[in-house]
Each structure stands twice: as C-alpha cells, then as structure tokens.
Amino acid sequence: MKDLPGNLERVIPRPLDEQQLKAAMQHAPVVLLTGPRQAGKSTLAHGVVDAPPSNVFDLEDPRDLARLGEPTLSLPALAGTILIDEAQRRQDLFPVLRVLVDEDRRPGRFVMLGSASPALVGLASESLAGRIALVELGGFRLSDVGAGTIDTLWLRGALPPSFLGADDESSAAWRDNYITTFLERDLGNLGFRMPATTMRRFWTMIAHYHGQKWNGSELARAVGTSEATVRRYLDALTDALVVRQLQPWFANIAKRQVRSPKIYVRDTGILHRLLGIGSAHELLGHPKVGASWEGFVIEQILQSGVSEPWFWATQGGAEIDLIVSVGAKRVGVEVKRTDSPRLTPSIAHALRDLQLDRVIVAHAGKHDFQLAERVDALSAPSLLVRGLAGVLG
Numbered sequence: 001m002k003d004l005p006g007n008l009e010r011v012i013p014r015p016l017d018e019q020q021l022k023a024a025m026q027h028a029p030v031v032l033l034t035g036p037r038q039a040g041k042s043t044l045a046h047g048v049v050d051a052p053p054s055n056v057f058d059l060e061d062p063r064d065l066a067r068l069g070e071p072t073l074s075l076p077a078l079a080g081t082i083l084i085d086e087a088q089r090r091q092d093l094f095p096v097l098r099v100l101v102d103e104d105r106r107p108g109r110f111v112m113l114g115s116a117s118p119a120l121v122g123l124a125s126e127s128l129a130g131r132i133a134l135v136e137l138g139g140f141r142l143s144d145v146g147a148g149t150i151d152t153l154w155l156r157g158a159l160p161p162s163f164l165g166a167d168d169e170s171s172a173a174w175r176d177n178y179i180t181t182f183l184e185r186d187l188g189n190l191g192f193r194m195p196a197t198t199m200r201r202f203w204t205m206i207a208h209y210h211g212q213k214w215n216g217s218e219l220a221r222a223v224g225t226s227e228a229t230v231r232r233y234l235d236a237l238t239d240a241l242v243v244r245q246l247q248p249w250f251a252n253i254a255k256r257q258v259r260s261p262k263i264y265v266r267d268t269g270i271l272h273r274l275l276g277i278g279s280a281h282e283l284l285g286h287p288k289v290g291a292s293w294e295g296f297v298i299e300q301i302l303q304s305g306v307s308e309p310w311f312w313a314t315q316g317g318a319e320i321d322l323i324v325s326v327g328a329k330r331v332g333v334e335v336k337r338t339d340s341p342r343l344t345p346s347i348a349h350a351l352r353d354l355q356l357d358r359v360i361v362a363h364a365g366k367h368d369f370q371l372a373e374r375v376d377a378l379s380a381p382s383l384l385v386r387g388l389a390g391v392l393g
Contacts, residue, residue: 012160014044014144020135020305021048025081025108028133029101032087032112034121035137036241036266037186038159038178041113042085044137049111055082059089071096076103087112088121088190094128101131116190120239136241138303139163139267147381154296155280157269168279175273179203182242192236198223202233206243206263207274211291213260213313214245234263242266244299249310249323253353258313264295271295294335297362297380298322301333304387318349320359326388329357333388339365341377351375360391 021044024031035041055078057064068074068084071093075082087093097110114121118134139158142150156162156171159178165171183196183203202223209219214234216227223230237243245261265271271292277283283292298321302309306324312332313319322333332350334341341363350356351374361377368378376391383391 012140012144012164014040014140016141016143016304017044017137018048021045021111024133024135025049025111027107028131029105029107029109030097030112030128030132031108031110031135032114032118032121032132033135033137034114034116034118034241036139036159037115037182038161039137039139040160041115041137043160045083045085045111045113049081049083051081051083054078055080057082057084059084059086065089068093072099075100081108081111083111083113085113087114088116091121098128098131101128105131115186116241117239120190138299141303142300142381142384143387147385150381150384151280154268154293155272155277155283157267157272158299159267159269162269171269172273172278175269179270179273182240187236187240190236190240192240194233194236199233199236202230203237203242203265204274206234206237207265207271208288209263210265210271210288211294212263213258214263215260242270244302246298246309246311246322249312249354251312251354255318255353256315258315262311264298266295266299268292268296268299290337293337293364294321297335297384298333300384301362301388304384304389306388312350312354314349318346318353320346320350320354320356323354323356324388326392329392330354331388331392332356332359334359334361335380336361336363338363341365341371343371343375347371347375358392360388 021033033041033045057068059065101109140153140160140163142153145153153163156165162171162175165174183199187199205219205222216231220227220230238245244264244266246264247261248258250257272283275286275288277286283289301322306326308325310323311321312323320332321335324331334347341361347359351359359375360383361371362380362383363377364380366379368382371377378391
C-alpha cells in the first residue's frame with residue numbers, strides 16, 4: 001500500500017510536521033523521514049520539498065529504480081533537493097550518500113523516506129553522524145484535526161485514509177485491508193520472512209496484551225514456539241513502526257522495579273480492528289477500552305516532540321504510565337479513562353522516588369484542575385492540543 005500523493009491528506013494541514021521537516025532540511029544535508037505505511041510521508045514531503053520530477057525517485061516504481069541504477073553517476077548530476085521514497089529498498093544508497101555529502105554538505109540535499117525504523121532503512125551499517133537528521137511522522141495529531149474529533153481519532157486511529165473515511169464502516173474496511181496487505185506484502189519487503197498467518201495471529205495476541213508488560217514465555221507457549229522466535233516477531237513489528245516497546249525506567253531506590261517493556265499497538269485504529277472492534281459502542285464496552293485509551297494518549301504525546309520516553313513500575317504495584325523529558329524537566333504522565341481523577345499512592349511514590357518535576361494526570365473529563373503540589377489533572381483534549389511543552393510553559 002502506498003502513501004497517497006495528494007487528495008485526502010491535503011484536506012488537513014499538518015503544520016507541526018511541516019515545521020519539523022523544514023527545520024531538519026535547513027541544517028542537515030541528509031534528512032530521513034520515517035513513519036508507518038500510509039502515515040502521509042509522501043504527501044508531507046511533496047508539500048515541503050520543491051523538487052523537479054527528475055529529482056524524485058519512488059523506489060517501488062521499477063522505472064525509478066532503473067534511473068537510480070548507478071547512484072554515483074546519476075545523483076551528483078542533479079541540482080537542488082533530491083527526494084527518494086521507500087529508501088529501505090536500496091540500503092546500499094547510504095554509503096553513497098556519505099561520500100556525496102562529504103563532497104558537498106549543503107543543507108537539504110537529500111530527503112529520504114522510509115516505512116521502517118532508521119536502522120532497518122539502512123543506517124545500521126553506515127555512519128552518517130553529523131550529516132543526517134531524523135524525523136519521524138506518525139498519523140494525525142489531535143492538534144491537526146481539532147479537539148472535537150478526539151473520539152473519532154481514537155476509534156479510527158491516526159492514519160489519514162482511515163480517519164478521513166466516509167463512515168466507520170468504510171474506515172474499518174480500509175484498516176482490514178491495510179492489515180492484510182502489511183502482513184502479506186510489506187513485512188516481506190522489509191526483509192522479514194514469516195508466514196502471514198503466523199504474524200496475524202501474533203499481532204492479534206499483541207493487541208490483547210496492549211498496555212501490558214512483555215511476557216515472552218507466555219506468548220511463546222500461546223504461539224507454540226520459542227521465546228527467541230516471539231521476540232524476533234515483536235522486534236519485526238517494532239522495526240516496521242506498528243508496535244511500540246516502551247522501556248522501563250530504573251531508579252536507584254530500594255524497591256524492586258519492573259524490567260520488561262510495555263507493549264502497545266501504535267495506532268489505535270489498527271488495534272481496534274485486530275480486536276474486532278468496529279464502532280464506538282463496541283469500543284466502550286470492550287475489556288481493553290482503558291488500555292486502548294492509555295495507548296492513544298501516550299502515542300499522541302510522543303508525537304509532540306518529547307524525548308526519552310519511559311514508563312516506571314515496581315513489583316509492589318506502583319506505576320507511572322509515561323516518563324518523558326521536556327527541556328530540562330522530567331515529567332510523569334498518568335492516563336486515566338475517568339472524569340474524576342484522584343491523587344493515587346503511585347503518583348506520590350513516583351514524585352518522591354523519581355524526583356519528578358511534575359506529574360500530569362490525563363483524564364477523559366472536560367476540566368483542568370490541580371490535584372496536589374506538582375500534580376495537575378488535565379483533560380486529554382486540552383493536553384494533546386497544547387502539547388506537554390505548551391502545558392509546562
């Protein structure tokens with residue numbers, strides 16, 4: 001499946017993502033824009049990059065692959081920014097880029113698009129340190145589509161064609177097709193050779209574990225294979241940017257702390273189809289509704305420019321859903337699917353043990369208020385539209 005070159009995504013501007021891409025192009029000779037399939041990478045890049053057709057290569061097109069057959073000959077002859085889509089199909093390009101940018105380091109010379117993690121696209125074996133800027137594009141942010149659409153964005157997910165579907169039924173059908181195509185074609189194109197039926201079963205199991213700590217032995221028994229194999233499956237979905245492994249934070253305290261990552265399906269629209277959820281009514285009555293809401297809020301926060309995401313949990317039950325750095329501040333975020341959040345012992349423990357500057361409780365109600373010193377309850381729409389940086393001032 002291919003990012004749409006125009007139409008639907010262009011209906012909704014994405015100013016923060018455009019700003020990030022432009023800023024990266026202004027200081028780095030190579031920019032790598034990554035994101036899952038259908039996140040809108042091509043649309044964003046074509047809207048920002050002013051490149052003639054001769055400078056644009058789509059490596060899923062055999063004609064463009066042929067034009068790029070000898071990159072050491074074809075690329076140096078091109079003036080202006082060169083845009084290369086689906087860069088993971090030609091990992092041998094990155095050593096060539098290193099040589100070319102060492103000869104000419106003007107900013108914005110190359111913009112590469114890839115539907116996988118930077119390491120998988122081709123950076124694992126080639127150092128472009130000091131030459132490359134990395135930009136990751138998720139789906140729509142709530143600030144793009146408006147606070148009033150939060151329920152639709154949560155149900156359908158943030159991938160533009162799904163969010164912009166004519167109705168819930170057509171959106172669900174699009175996501176079903178997305179899942180099938182991803183498993184039957186896209187994973188193979190990324191170099192993963194697993195049977196599609198096995199990966200569908202595993203991905204569905206991950207959906208049922210959404211928001212829980214990774215338990216490789218339990219999943220291995222359920223799939224009927226080894227822990228090493230299910231770990232390889234998990235890493236494949238993570239590298240393809242459809243699953244997030246949120247790593248645990250370790251503090252130098254006496255309490256025993258959880259050491260396994262938490263697992264999330266990154267797009268809640270895909271999560272809901274893996275769980276067989278097709279409507280808001282089905283979602284609100286599903287046992288995973290709280291975990292789905294938690295993952296939605298966390299993923300939206302992580303699109304807002306925060307760094308170093310973690311979670312924290314102890315064997316005794318204390319937990320903070322998300323810990324991030326915003327400037328010089330370390331902030332904890334607790335996500336609650338309720339309109340009456342309260343100060344919990346976990347929040348008090350985290351403030352004391354982790355020396356957090358602030359804790360924000362993101363809730364499903366309408367009002368913002370203070371729960372305690374350094375602890376604020378914010379409605380999810382307020383938090384996600386303003387962003388953590390805007391909230392912290």
